[in-house]
Amino acid sequence: MEIKRIFENNxxxxxxxxxLDPDYFINLSKGQNPNFLYIGCSDSRATAEELMGMQPxxxxxxxxxxxxxxxxxxxxxxVIQYAVEVLKVKHIIVCGHYECGGVLAALNSSDLGQINSWxxxxxxxxxxxxxxxxxxxxxxxxxxxLVELNVIEQCINITKIDHVQRSWYSHSLxxxxxxxxxxxxxxxIDLKFDMERxxxxxxxxxxxxxxx
Ligand code: CO
Numbered sequence: 001m002e003i004k005r006i007f008e009n010n011x012x013x014x015x016x017x018x019x020l021d022p023d024y025f026i027n028l029s030k031g032q033n034p035n036f037l038y039i040g041c042s043d044s045r046a047t048a049e050e051l052m053g054m055q056p057x058x059x060x061x062x063x064x065x066x067x068x069x070x071x072x073x074x075x076x077x078x079v080i081q082y083a084v085e086v087l088k089v090k091h092i093i094v095c096g097h098y099e100c101g102g103v104l105a106a107l108n109s110s111d112l113g114q115i116n117s118w119x120x121x122x123x124x125x126x127x128x129x130x131x132x133x134x135x136x137x138x139x140x141x142x143x144x145x146l147v148e149l150n151v152i153e154q155c156i157n158i159t160k161i162d163h164v165q166r167s168w169y170s171h172s173l174x175x176x177x178x179x180x181x182x183x184x185x186x187x188x189i190d191l192k193f194d195m196e197r198x199x200x201x202x203x204x205x206x207x208x209x210x211x212x
Pocket of ligand 1: 041043065066097099100102
């Protein structure tokens with residue numbers, strides 16, 4: 001019954017689109033030219049297109065548990081490389097969300113099997129920012145702050161990627177943005193990630209282009 005409903009919804013959606021523009025799907029089939037790559041959490045509440053008011057064709061999307069960018073993850077690497085080199089997106093957005101189950105699991109001792117190794121990257125973020133996080137006495141506030149710091153760290157991880165650095169040196173794009181979706185209010189919060197400042201501060205370690 002639940003599945004049947006999805007196909008009914010789909011038919012309704014097709015008819016709505018066609019009523020507005022009979023060529024809608026013909027045009028959609030011609031190709032995509034999105035300006036944005038959105039990297040978000042797999043959480044069912046933190047959608048990509050819907051919360052940004054975007055339509056099919058406008059956002060290239062990658063989602064995983066806790067919106068992580070891990071350098072040896074072939075999947076996220078392929079998505080970012082394709083977005084940067086082929087689609088030539090102007091913006092990469094890392095969007096975390098408050099009440100993130102992945103972040104909460106990493107905050108506590110929890111043995112989740114296969115997920116442990118994935119969450120260990122989140123525990124790394126905690127370790128890097130331990131001082132700041134442990135100075136926050138309210139548990140909820142500490143949880144929220146780890147969500148934010150995780151977004152910033154994943155933005156930093158994007159600056160370390162070779163094809164991203166190459167793209168900057170050739171045409172100063174893409175810009176990287178760190179956002180949090182506040183699931184309690186529905187609002188998007190811009191953490192104002194300063195790509196240039198952050199990269200300049202770690203360039204001597206992660207810069208891959210000699211002489212740049
Ligand atoms: Co989440």
